[in-house]
Amino acid sequence: MKKRNIIGGMLAAACCAVVLCAFAAHENADARAMAVSGQQTPTAVSHAGGKVLVVYFSVPETDGVDASSGASRVLSGGKVMGNTQYVATIISEATGSDLFEIKTVHTYPGSHKALIDAAKVEIDNNARPKLATHIKNLKDYDVVFVGFPNWWYDMPMPLYSFFDEYDFGGKTVIPFCTHGGSRFSGAIKTIRELEPQATVLDGYSVARERVANSEEGILKWLEKIGMKK
Ligand SMILES: Cc1cc2nc3c(=O)[nH]c(=O)nc-3n(C[C@H](O)[C@H](O)[C@H](O)COP(=O)(O)O)c2cc1C
Numbered sequence: 500m501k502k503r504n505i506i507g508g509m510l511a512a513a514c515c516a517v518v519l520c521a522f523a524a525h526e527n528a529d530a531r532a533m534a535v536s537g538q539q540t541p542t543a544v545s546h547a548g549g550k551v552l553v554v555y556f557s558v559p560e561t562d563g564v565d566a567s568s569g570a571s572r573v574l575s576g577g578k579v580m581g582n583t584q585y586v587a588t589i590i591s592e593a594t595g596s597d598l599f600e601i602k603t604v605h606t607y608p609g610s611h612k613a614l615i616d617a618a619k620v621e622i623d624n625n626a627r628p629k630l631a632t633h634i635k636n637l638k639d640y641d642v643v644f645v646g647f648p649n650w651w652y653d654m655p656m657p658l659y660s661f662f663d664e665y666d667f668g669g670k671t672v673i674p675f676c677t678h679g680g681s682r683f684s685g686a687i688k689t690i691r692e693l694e695p696q697a698t699v700l701d702g703y704s705v706a707r708e709r710v711a712n713s714e715e716g717i718l719k720w721l722e723k724i725g726m727k728k
Pocket residue numbers: 522523556557558559560569570571572580581582583584611614615616618619647648649650651652653677678679680681682706707
């Protein structure tokens with residue numbers, strides 16, 4: 500029994516290593532996509548006095564270890580948060596903006612392996628999971644941060660449902676993501692395609708093992724783009 504547990508543990512560790520290496524190999528995919536598109540995007544936000552909204556999607560994993568060891572959760576003020584949720588909270592506090600969580604009608608599994616599999620099925624089926632939360636008064640906001648974890652080198656499919664639901668024309672969208680090595684993959688290009696009338700900034704990505712210590716870098720970035728209050 501003991502031997503079987505040891506072998507099981509070794510197999511699980513090997514799987515994690517393979518997944519981590521695969522993510523790291525895609526690390527600069529978003530940078531390459533930008534270079535190829537040659538698109539000129541503003542590096543700072545000029546916002547005309549409208550409100551700012553921070554939108555995020557995040558699935559804290561209930562198994563595994565803490566964020567400093569690479570799991571998708573952070574402990575902050577005694578509260579367990581998903582990595583992207585934690586980054587969203589910092590942005591919301593630093594910019595004095597409202598916070599909005601994208602939630603789906605169905606619940607994602609909290610355990611890593613089951614979540615990986617569920618997300619793969621959705622991506623393979625080009626699914627549009629039904630959303631349980633909806634933004635009221637989008638017209639009041641002229642700048643919208645949109646945060647998500649990189650899932651399978653892409654945005655999680657609920658983000659596609661989200662961009663299907665809203666037209667961000669005339670607004671500034673500022674993407675941010677957390678990831679295991681792939682940064683945004685091609686997500687910035689995808690958001691620009693889904694929201695052609697919006698100004699979509701290049702955004703900010705945080706590697707999951709740095710999330711717990713990401714505040715200083717986030718604040719510097721917000722200052723640089725003119726969004727720190
Ligand atoms: C289903 C799934 C797929 C993932 N795919 C990738 C990937 O392709 N590239 C990557 O760098 N990280 C990948 N990761 C790691 C997550 O992006 C990372 O753990 C993120 O910080 C999770 O954020 P959250 O806690 O807000 O959900 C994946 C994680 C999950 C659960």
